[in-house]
Ligand SMILES: O=C([O-])CC(=O)C(=O)O
């Protein structure tokens with residue numbers, strides 16, 4: 150018989166343990182905790198324990214164990230110290246947590262579904278202890294974790310990290326979340342050779358076998374968890390697009406790297422373009438955007454940025470003309486030939502010259518107002534590149550979006566220095582602010598963490614049958630419009646992360662409205678609420694530690 154001890158705080162702020170076994174109902178005990186364990190003092194104790202560790206990965210391990218042992222305290226701490234703790238439980242430290250997962254492993258968290266379970270996935274899902282409460286799952290197959298490549302089953306911390314932000318950022322109940330890592334093998338030879346590696350010791354299965362597995366998995370998920378929304382995370386590029394298209398009309402799912410990243414960058418770009426156009430006196434519709442990187446995130450962002458131009462009156466064809474892609478072979482254009490399917494839409498029809506591989510030459514040709522990096526090439530935006538952008542634009546937009554920090558195309562302090570403080574900047578991972586000419590400059594964090602909690606919360610509360618493009622766009626416009634006067638005056642592109650709950654509530658409300666418009670909502674009672682009532686309703690649904 151398993152005995153589970155769950156800590157909780159009584160009305161006097163004293164910690165007690167609930168003892169639950171499978172056979173008995175929870176009962177309250179005396180004598181199993183120290184006599185004067187005060188909740189407020191324990192908060193201070195936990196924060197001091199956290200800060201006493203000098204390595205970020207140690208802090209991550211501490212916080213992971215705290216989340217397991219005392220989820221209330223973990224989320225209290227996270228909400229009270231959002232900007233300190235987010236980088237420890239999420240990007241960038243979560244990247245190291247994934248890389249070292251098989252070394253640092255302590256206790257299981259989440260659900261592992263492996264290719265060996267094919268044909269009986271239902272049985273595995275039924276082992277999840279809180280089936281009825283399940284509302285949101287983040288599912289990865291570990292094949293492209295952040296910019297770190299194929300990490301196999303070591304990808305589990307990314308699902309856990311994203312879900313911790315669902316709880317902290319949008320008030321989803323911790324017991325409603327299911328982190329899932331699919332194990333379809335790994336092509337990472339270092340892991341296959343590592344005796345500590347926790348996943349199957351085999352290469353990834355063929356794409357046909359994977360698709361059969363995914364079909365069974367999705368069918369069983371929908372059967373076992375009828376109220377569940379699924380977020381696909383960090384699948385390799387081809388599979389990200391493939392399974393998004395395959396399942397998005399059948400089940401409530403979205404892909405965070407394609408759609409979440411797209412939406413967050415669109416929001417930041419809307420605010421950046423206002424600043425940049427104010428300086429150049431050029432109309433908003435005349436921006437030209439150059440992408441370095443044409444993977445799932447790059448093309449997902451480019452797709453989403455199309456709506457920036459269509460919202461400003463351009464046709465779809467005209468909008469597409471404002472966007473240029475560069476991949477590992479250089480500028481993407483038709484005459485280059487043999488392009489991957491997902492790159493074809495943005496491939497240039499108008500360029501007829503030789504292959505162009507040098508980024509400086511491409512900048513000279515395109516004259517972009519904005520340079521976006523989703524290439525995972527550290528240092529790709531070097532001094533000559535950034536200076537070229539500054540020579541073309543009074544306020545160049547430069548977004549090195551690759552994650553984690555060590556793969557960023559450039560760092561904030563470099564961009565500030567090389568543009569003499571004129572850059573309008575957002576990165577995927579956090580960078581410290583910079584003082585320049587007596588003024589404090591703040592980097593934007595164009596990370597999908599601003600979008601997915603609110604988008605997911607809205608889809609869950611609307612009980613959406615699918616996640617439409619209009620819901621994703623609504624999340625983006627909701628985020629872009631959420632800046633306070635003070636944030637606008639400080640040239641911020643995104644709101645301060647401390648306001649994440651307020652922002653998630655606003656985003657969720659706009660997403661619910663979009664779901665209603667698209668006719669995919671099932672929460673009929675929400676249709677008659679005024680906007681103010683809807684926002685209040687969303688806030689009332691948020692779990693508080
Ligand atoms: O996790 C993050 O920080 C953002 C993201 O989805 C990725 O880089 O794949």
Ligand SMILES: [Mg+2]
Pocket residue numbers: 295382383405406
């Ligand atoms: Mg991701």
